[in-house]
Amino acid sequence: MAPKVLVVLTSYGFIESVKQPTGWYLPEFAHPYEVLSKKGVEIVTASPKGGLAPLDPSSVEAFKADASSASFLSTQSALWEQTATISSFLGRSAEFAGLLYPGGHGPMFDLATDKDSIALINEFVAAGKPVAAVCHGPAVFVNVELPGGKKLLHGKEATGFSNAEEDVVGMSAHMPFSLEDKIAEAGATYKKAPEPWAPLTVVQDGGKFITGQNPASSVGVGEALAKAIGV
Template structure:
């Protein structure tokens, strides 16, 4: 039986004073390429409905055939997302949860109580919790059953401070992801389940492959 994966997109589409943002095209396109013939996918976002696609990622990856094909043929996946809150009662249906990155999640999913509760529920059931690029920001405020940081002592990757500086968005971010991941994950203990993270857009396909490997 094919595994069932919950994919979460941001609902945040505009950085004040900077411009449009959202989820990052290749970070959904390349995992979809890996998943779509081998898994059942459900797409959700905090607000449901249309999840904003970062137009900068469309421009940046216009020569990427996988990203372009996904953009041209799969629009319904991000324009008709389910509401994240409706997933809370459905955790048992899924085998893993995967967060697509982009700058959007930094602003809404980091502190979204529904998202935090979902991740903690997946973790409590030892289901893989996974994310790519800026996506690992969703783990920063999660806790285990002992009320300790869920990712304490874990090896976590994400978009680096140097990369944020390079794209000239450090000043626009609510926090620096690398700094916060190091601060939280540097504590003792450790997550005992499957935690899979990818460092940047180029890691997205490999994260998807790793998820399928863990799910067998």
């Protein structure tokens, strides 16, 4: 039977303070999908609200010349248009080989504090299943506390979209928190590539905890997750 990876997408689609649409970021799902699907992995999707998980239109424009993203956009729309609720997957970690959170600004507003997402991450970690996130996706880890009260990020090396990168895209003032700062506040050592936009994937816990810094890190995160689940 093909291994399955659960991909969790944001349900948050509009940033009021700048009056612009947001959501999940195309290559951060498309690139890991390509890596995993080529190895026979089945992808199942969830979101806080279920149904349509909003795709950030700016990512479609920015990556229109990227063959992997364009192919994914034209052939796999059911994956984000027909998500199930996160809550419907609680208690079902045994069905899955791993867990993946793509980024985009959306997760900063909903998944970072979503109780079902936090419970889901705890369940996968307790089951010894790899968990991965890329770009703004690592926001999902900053509020996760393990049984006993220790932060999931405590003592780990981790990455995510940097303050410098957020400044470049002009969104620092519109985020509910700084992801770089919050990762450090949760007790992790924040790592970043030598320059903005360069790829960086950080792997911890013997392959079980994977974070990527930015869109360019999406392939690396997919490859690290594939390795962790043994495909």
